[in-house]
Amino acid sequence: MIAVDDYSTIGETFFRAAEKYADKSFLAVPANAARAYYPVGEEIAYGEAAKTVRGLMQAYAAAGYGVGHRIALLLENRPEHMLHKLAMNALGICCVPLNPDHRPRELAYVLDHANVDLVVVLASLDAQLHQGMDQAGRSKPLVVLFENFAAGLPPAARKAESIRPDQATAASILYTSGTTGRPKGCVLSHGYELAGGAWYSTRGGLATFGEACERIYNPLPLFHVNASIFSFYCAMLKGNCQVQTDRFQPSRWWTEVYESKASVVHYLGVVVPMLLSQDPHPHERDHCVRFAIGAGVEPQRHRAFEERFGFPLLEIWGMTEMVRAIVDNQLPREVGTRAFGRVTPGVEVRVVDDSDVDVPVGQEGEMIVRHSAATPRKHFFSAYLDDDAATEASWRGGWFHTGDIITRDATGLLRFVDRRKNIIRRSGENIAAAEVEALLQAHPLVAQVAVLAVKDEVREEEVLACVVLKNKPADPAAVARVLFDHCNANLAYYKAPGWLYLTDSIPTTATQKIQKHQIFEPGLDPRTLPGMMDLRALKKRDARPVATQQASAA
Missing domain, CATH: 3.40.50.12780 (ANL, N-terminal domain)
Structure with a gap:
């Protein structure tokens, strides 16, 4: 070598x-x-x-x-x-x-x-x-x-x-x-x-x-x-x-x-x-x-x-x-x-809350990293071009703030939860969009999915799922119910989509990363769009989830 x-x-x-x-x-x-x-x-x-x-x-x-x-x-x-x-x-x-x-x-x-x-x-x-x-x-x-x-x-x-x-x-x-x-x-x-x-x-x-x-x-x-x-x-x-x-x-x-x-x-x-x-x-x-x-x-x-x-x-x-x-x-x-x-010498990791205080083992928090106490920025990027403020903000406290939410267990194993910007805050509960996306993506009707937060006047934010189906549905409302029941049967009730939007495509980058900020026009309230389905009434803590179905409506 x-x-x-x-x-x-x-x-x-x-x-x-x-x-x-x-x-x-x-x-x-x-x-x-x-x-x-x-x-x-x-x-x-x-x-x-x-x-x-x-x-x-x-x-x-x-x-x-x-x-x-x-x-x-x-x-x-x-x-x-x-x-x-x-x-x-x-x-x-x-x-x-x-x-x-x-x-x-x-x-x-x-x-x-x-x-x-x-x-x-x-x-x-x-x-x-x-x-x-x-x-x-x-x-x-x-x-x-x-x-x-x-x-x-x-x-x-x-x-x-x-x-x-x-x-x-x-x-x-x-x-x-x-x-x-x-x-x-x-x-x-x-x-x-x-x-x-x-x-x-x-x-x-x-x-x-x-x-x-x-x-x-x-x-x-x-x-x-x-x-x-x-x-x-x-x-x-x-x-x-x-x-x-x-x-x-x-x-x-x-x-x-x-x-x-x-x-x-x-x-x-x-x-x-x-x-x-x-x-x-x-x-x-x-x-x-x-x-x-x-x-x-x-x-x-x-x-x-x-x-x-x-x-x-x-x-x-x-x-x-x-x-x-x-x-x-x-x-x-x-x-x-x-x-x-797990962490090895050359990269140090902490898991912290919004105040950069370390969270207990097993609790979700932001991943912050550095090379070492003596040389925190060694082998990191030099800077954000012409943006000293953003560079220094990312390095506050001498640790680089990744924006990624993770957990660390008692053995030191790190598990990814979601990007910080993809956390939906609903009635005091933090919901990882990636968790809902992964479940919906695994459904046989779904070709592509993006889950994001939408404003809610009562609960601060609600879960919105934008879904591309593999085939055009004969009954969109029936498919929406199947997908909701699929989530409700496998996730805590509050994580299921409160809104569901069937669309023909979801914008992505050349590396197939979904561009959530491009799905809807800036300033638009997605809830007002034709075809947006309101499923919030189905989200009940004591409601028994309907067994997941293989929909025939596609």
Whole structure:
């Protein structure tokens, strides 16, 4: 394994890895005849990658780019994204990945907020980029087409500070999903990114990585911390290969996992029900996968997935601000309880109430974290870009406030409950939206669900479930009653939906995270919408729950 210390930078670390593992596979692309690039697949060795990265460095340096510059990449999930990032980081350039699914207004926001100097863009996305640039105010970056890169870069509009980064130099600015407002730009240093990879590669237990022998299949986007940092640097530091597909597609999953000889796979919660709902596949047990790493598996489906497909789903906790994830990698495990492991040296955790006072063992509270008392912010994000107030607010008291509600038992096992912003406060009871969502999502009629709080004049807030059905219902009211009874039979009466709304779609991000703030127009009272069903009269403490039914109304 390549050693990393507090003075390591991404460029010098990569070139050490390339020298040691020159003939080993570094990046791989599964075959896909329908894809616009590498239809028969591609395999890039460490030595070949190093040669390409050096050529890209020469081009960027010759055009005057270096420390202090920010270059955006709009290259989808192509492996060249990571090769360009390595070349840029080696010169001290900060990489700003752009989401290819963003609309022009969203692109304009990131270009402005990050004050981008240059964009490297695919020709197929150039028109979309320029529509965003037309809406941007502050930033009017230079642009070079990816396909024309070899012909020459437009010279930098301002002089670089140097071409020698250090461990604290910004390597990336990644934007949060913005589920509660405008996204924040997380500034990530060379030290942060390398530490994240080193941490993941050394967790051990069920998440043990060999050297120069693993193939990590990651279907997640490269503008996301998981694929571009967490798994990528884990692979690089141990001479392993990242298998980077263009996106998650259930119909291609097992074929790609089998053909790529993946030994580790990455997932999000949405992957699990989609794979479970598919017909048996010839490769669903005929594969090399030893374990999967991810977050968000619904408790009701966790064991079923492992038993059907033959490998453990190791749940993790991590976030863009702190990617040194806590992982449930040691035996005995608790499958289906939202457990995500125990604390190990390098990350300290407290569970606190609204006043930052530690709560008793077993009680729900916010998870706050730090590296250590001596160096609380070590290996965390550097800051929220141009938002010192938000940065310091998140670090109040010397601990980073995650916004996640968890519990810790007497053995130190941590269990995820919900995001703090997804807690519904009804008549003094805290209701985790995720708990209601997981139960509704498991019902055979339901394709997708989002649960959120809606105003209630008597009880402060009420539970609102927005549901996409698999099939159009013949009798919406009958289906609503079936879903209510399903919740009422399995949850405390107050957790069942007081309002239910059947909709054709629920907005999501490119990583399939539900965008709850986009379901209804700002300022709108959802209760007034046509089709909104009021189920509050059914919520009675002493009412006997109706047995869960398989509805025929769909």
